[in-house]
Amino acid sequence: MTATILANANVLDTEAGELLGERHVLLRDGQIAEISETPLKDSTAETVDLRGRTLMPGLCDAHVHVTAITPDFALLKKLSPFYVAGRSTDILNGMLMRGFTTVRDGGGADYGLAHAVDEDAIIGPRVLFCGQALSQTGGHGDVRGRGENALDECFCCAGLGRICDGVPEVRRAARDEIRKGATHIKIMASGGVSSPTDRIDSTQFSLEEIDAIVEEATAANIYVMAHAYTARAINRLLTRGVRTIEHGNLMDAESCELFKKHGGYLTPTLSTYNAIAKEGKEAGMPAELQAKVFEVVEYGLSALDMAYNAGVKTVFGTDLLGQMHRYQLGEFDLRKGIMPAADLIRSATCTAAEALQREGEFGVVREDARADLLVVDGNPLDDINVLTDPGNRLKAVIKEGKFYKNELQ
Known part of the structure; x- marks a missing residue:
């Protein structure tokens, strides 16, 4: 060179x-x-x-879905992975041209896509990937509607998650994603906006299942990131060794203390809620799922304010989907009323690298x-x-x- x-x-x-x-x-x-x-x-x-x-x-965006070409995850699961990969190239290129040289994918990207970026076959930021996020039946990664019973799991398809239940299954799923090169394991540990059958306030996976997943990640010298909204979900995760909590809109003061005690990191994703509330339906999200965002959108800023003032380490993340990826840099605007510029920059550089176990490598x-x-x-x-x-x-x-x-x- x-x-x-x-x-x-x-x-x-x-x-x-x-x-x-x-x-x-x-x-x-x-x-x-x-x-x-x-x-x-x-x-x-x-x-x-x-x-x-x-x-x-x-910059580092620590919560992206580079293959989320649509916010309709049920549709995404049915699309050709070749088509999705082709459409992902514009998403990746856009991220790099906004200044993001590293991104952490929270479900969907795999070794092939990351390797193609490394080879410059696709122009984009370096991709740290989990493969497919782990979800329980009926959890945030289960995209079946209430009337659908068949579970045609194709682990090479374009979805963002895979379903696993019970300690043996979650161990096997975690080990399989590690086998395929995962740089971290993602678990769906509470209800979410874009899933059709769960509730925002639910906890997901048993404590024994969470312990098994964290144990497998630790054995491979990687870590676990977890989707979680409520304090009830967050607090049980931090005490069991989950490293990064994604979203966290409904956390409480006890959550803040547990973040600090256990060395956890919070990745608020304020821009995705604003974008979904503004144009989720237009972007292709089913109307009944877009409606769920209003259960959490108003709490995002107050949760960040509480966490920041309590000394919780926060990381830059956006979680944007489909045409809404263009709002990526808007995360700075949403946080700047709470965090000074130096801390905002740290959240997207050196603190992000520290959270992703790559301190000194980038940022x-x-x-x-x-x-x-x-x-x-x-x-x-x-x-x-x-x-x-x-x-x-x-x-x-x-x-x-x-x-x-x-x-x-």
Whole structure:
């Protein structure tokens, strides 16, 4: 791979929450090889003058569904996986062009899609994947309607989840996703909006099933992320070793204490509720499922406010579906009234990497980290909207040392 020197960069230190001033950064073999306060010389490297622009880590969206080309999950399960993969390419490309160089998929993406991105056959952010999320019968990953009884489970199809019941089945399902390369295991541990037969306030999976799944993930040196809304669902998960809780709209003060005690991370996904409430039906979500979003949408901000003020570590995530993926950067706008810019940026960079067990690998501009970088006009620490206007403010997207967008001239 060729080497590149990024000269005259205002480097954003995400951990300290400050601009370091003029730096010169050498990228080699996909990593940050050197950072210097004085100009660098390397006869093998091309020099790109950033002229004082801000150089920062690429963003991480820790809750996406890159194969969710429609919010109608029953329809998605019936579509050709080749068609879904083809349509996913636009979703992935859009994410990268918004500045996301890493995403964590919460159900649907697999090794093949992630590998295609790694090979540049598909242009998009690096994909960390769970394969298919684990769901109990009648849980958030069971897309059958009340009148449907057949369970035609095809594990190579385009759905987001697989059904498993009882300790032996959940062990087998977790082991199978690990066999297929999962970087984490996702479980559906409460009711949800887009599932037709469960209730938002239900808990899902028995404690014995949760323990078995966490044990299998731990044995493979990976972790468990869990879909959960209510305090009743969240609190039983944190005490059993689940690392990240997704959504969390109906959490309580006890949940906050358990997050801190057990080292858990919260991934609010405010943008998806606003998007579904606004245009879920238009985007293809059945009307009766869109109606369920109003049970949780008004509590999202208050839950984030409670968690943030209690010192819970929060991670950037969006959970957008279908045509609503375009609202991805809107998550910053929804959170900025509660979190200062430095913490908002951390949630999408260094804190996200820490939560995903990849601390120091991405989310920082540091020697030996991945050369996943953005060049922006302006200082996002002063104005988070620098990051929400990629058409005008995002001048370069670099992933593993390669430019995927370059408007620096």
